Amino acid sequence: MVVALLVGAVVQQALPGLTLLGQAKAPIVLCVVLYYAFHRSLALMVLAAIAGGVLCDSLEALPMGYSAAVFSVLGIVAWFYRDVVFSARGVTHMVFGLLAGVGLTIGLYGLLLIGGESLREAAWSWIAFKAIGTALLGMILAPIIFTVLERLDRLTGNIVMEPSS
């Protein structure tokens, strides 16, 4: 989990935003949190959300705790719904990545407005573009990150391989 969060946060920070889509950034750490929401216990997911959020806030110069709050909420929602969806299917991961991307943008924007940060008087169109961009990136990245982390978990023995019949 530590390696996944560290590498994810550094890559997320290093990747430039999509100018055409409101400078949307790839929500890599959020996808890591969603993976833990789908495949691990609530406690581990919450830990990943808070640790990943603190790391993101430090690297991306956001007020401390904002990303942790949003990641936790989105992770908890995903954790609650994991038993009523096909949680092993790629399509499910894409849908959750898309919805989480929208939630991340709106959640962070809301917190930044409430916190009184020196945020631009953002046009709704800019926020909408950003939400769409983050959603698209989440939709694309979620299945990839899920697959990578699953492989990593198998490699490290965190997932027990089912015996072949």
Next chain:
Amino acid sequence: MRRSFYILILAGILIVVIINLPGSTTARVSTFLRDAMLPLARPMAHVLTLGQGLFLDESQTANNVQLLSEIAQLRLELRQAQALEQENRALRQMLGLSAHIDRRLIAAEIIVRDVNAWWQTARLNKGLADGIALDMAVITPEGLAGRIIRISRNTSDVLFLVDPACRISARLTRLDACGIVRGQGMSWRGQASCRMDFISKAVQIMPGDEVITSGLGGMYPPGLVIGHVENVRLDHSGLYQSADIVPTSNFRSLDLMFVVSRDEGPQDAKAEAE
């Protein structure tokens, strides 16, 4: 179910505590993590710039950096000389009031563009250990780029002048009229723009007029080129003019920036004699 409830309560309390931590504590945590991640961030930045850092000749890169640094230094000195000449003309009846200010340039590479998705910022590979301080102006060979808003031991964050959170006291060179330049962000096509507000209605602004820093407020040295006027209009109150400014610095293709230190040289000899 009860266990989950307690975990959620604990998580909520932890998040509220983190959000309400004192600024000094969060700043310490942030700077520690940023400096700790720097060894990972630097090679990542080189890889993401299409491997330029992996394949370019080191000596050629160093030579380019030195040449760009010299160009930026010379342009800055030229601008300051022009500003001093104007000031000298205006103050020719007074003696010994103009101090010669030496400005040292600290070259720094951009290691992270778009530090976050909400402000127009970039991260430099120099920080407190290299003599950089908060609110120092940052320039490119073309002109003003922004100012330092966040700093750690080995990194610093630049807020670009095109960000709406950045406001600069500015002057139109030809007309000597003052105003406030405020960033307008990047358009969806990636075009950076600013707007200069509170310009007197009495002046005749023309497209192409140069806008420079006025030096008022002390944050930005005077005479740094911000950009050129694109078009002019009356603001919504009808009391002032507003001008759309095209910045001279190209923010999307920057690799190298220069932080202007605040070192000051000795006063004029006449002032000392007085």
